[in-house]
Amino acid sequence: MSKFNNEALVNEIKGRLSIINLVESYTSVKKTGKGYVGLCPFHDDTNPSMHVDEDKGLFHCFSCGAGGDIFGFYMRYNNLTFPETLSELAKKAGVTIEKESESVPKKSPNSVLYKINAVAAKYYRNILQESNQGKSGREYVENRKISSETAKEFIFGFAPEGWDNLVKFLTKNKVPLNIAEKVGLIVKRNNSDGYYDRFRNRLMFPICNVDGKVIGFGGRRVDEEDEPKYINSPESDIYQKRKSFYGINKSKGHIRREDRAILVEGYTDFLSLYSSGIKNVVASLGTSLTREHVSILRRYTNNVVVLFDSDESGRKAAKKSLDVLLDEGLLPHVAELPPGKDPDLYIIEEGLDKFNALIENSISWVDFWFDMTRDRQKKGMITRKQMLEEIVELIEHIKDPVERSFWIKKAAQMLSVPESQIYSRVKRGGTQNRTGATKTKQTYSNTEKLLLTVLVKFPDLRVQLNEHQWNELIADRSINSVLEVIVEKGISDPSSLLLSFDDKEAHEMISEALLSSLGVSDVETASKIVEGCIAKLKLSKLDGKLKALRIEIDEAVKEKNVQLEKQLLEEYRDLTIQKQREEGRAL
Ligand SMILES: [Zn+2]
CATH class of the missing domain: 1.10.860 (DNAb Helicase; Chain A)
Incomplete structure (x- = not known):
């Protein structure tokens, strides 16, 4: 639906509702010389940085960048789509939307999928918080020392033991089961009619998109004998791993403010960092980074630190992501945890200060790679020729010609070869775009x-x-x-x-x-x-x-x-x- 169709309606609503009154119902604002300022509800604001201008009907936070009109504020605050916002604000303004007219807000075909996920998230959450069936889930959360605020903020839940708890709940609430199957909450039975629950006896982590809508779930076993350790929702119309991050709906403001994102491997790493107070984090969901991921991150920062285990498999997984970041024109940094240490354990044993220092002292991925190949060559694990090849391979990921020539110079010094030898090996990909x-x-x-x-x-x-x-x-x-x-x-x-x-x-x-x-x-x-x-x-x-x-x-x-x-x-x-x-x- 184009907003132009609704221009008259939008203007009518804007004329009737005061942006100050609306904002005031969510955060306190004070009159200053020209307008109003208040604590911004879109980031942890301590010093009022959100400005509201009644005449222009606009708000803007000069700290986190959130801004727009009354619709933007309401939409963002309540995580709604534009049509949903339009109909709710129309109600507040006492404007009736004519049903027959073109301006009836049509729901997008995906909105019902989001809705079912939201219903399921609530169901799982209630079981974790209140039900007898959620006891083992509560014990697990307690043992992992994840704060109850974090558990609440990320809507932790519990899928109880048994094959059809959710199926029954959805049926009782008249949720169409074929649609619940589309988002992977339930699975069609092979031999008979009906469905069964995909997630059973698992702690449930809702996965949200940037705007905070639930797009899928991760389920972790609480009984160590269950296999596998993690089950995630299958991909659907609203959930694609290649463009989803765990936790970004909560961490994006922190990333923007600190102008840095720490990338970790999964939601358990994310959660232990976040609940320790390190909030500028994102986690990919069992894939290495893609171009789509990078373009999402870029909205908030160009500085990415990839955190990984310093063992062979940790490095290998990280390299793929780091190369994609380079391909997309960023210069990522890396921070290594000692082998076998997850961030959780590291912070418990070494303390938060030491972790912060680890991030602060992170080094550029290219430097890291150079050092590592030199190290392996010195130890006799690779020949000098292989070392040269590995370095050339990495340089090919650097697209910016200025950056590229800088690193070629550095590599030539390290390898004691003329720069031309490296130039002649590097595929000429970086300079073709001469616009x-x-x-x-x-x-x-x-x-x-x-x-x-x-x-x-x-x-x-x-x-x-x-x-x-x-x-x-x-x-x-x-x-x-x-x-x-x-x-x-x-x-x-x-x-x-x-x-x-x-x-x-x-x-x-x-x-x-x-x-x-x-x-x-x-x-x-x-x-x-x-x-x-x-x-x-x-x-x-x-x-x-x-x-x-x-x-x-x-x-x-x-x-x-x-x-x-x-x-x-x-x-x-x-x-x-x-x-x-x-x-x-x-x-
Ligand atoms: Zn803000």
């Missing part, structure tokens, strides 16, 4: 953000943008799409800008731009800032191209490819002239 280094980075630059802030406050300056190929200069997708709407339509009313976007990132960008102070009130100064931003973006794009070219030229020289060298040098000269021209403009 500029900005393209490979998805994070916005401060210049892009500043440009958006000015345009949001002075939308008339959009004509100025049109004089340039501006959309090639903006690397951040959210900023790019917001600017596109501003350039196309202008801004009739600031908060209506939000209606053009469905994604949270765009809403956060817009609310931040609208609520941050620019300190400029005249359009002439604003116009100069726009010129300056564009010049700066052009320059940084040119710089990226020049850097990539320099490396290609180096390679051509080393390969003694005179013709290519000449051609590249000409290109280089042209770009340098262009750059000088832009520098003149930027002044």
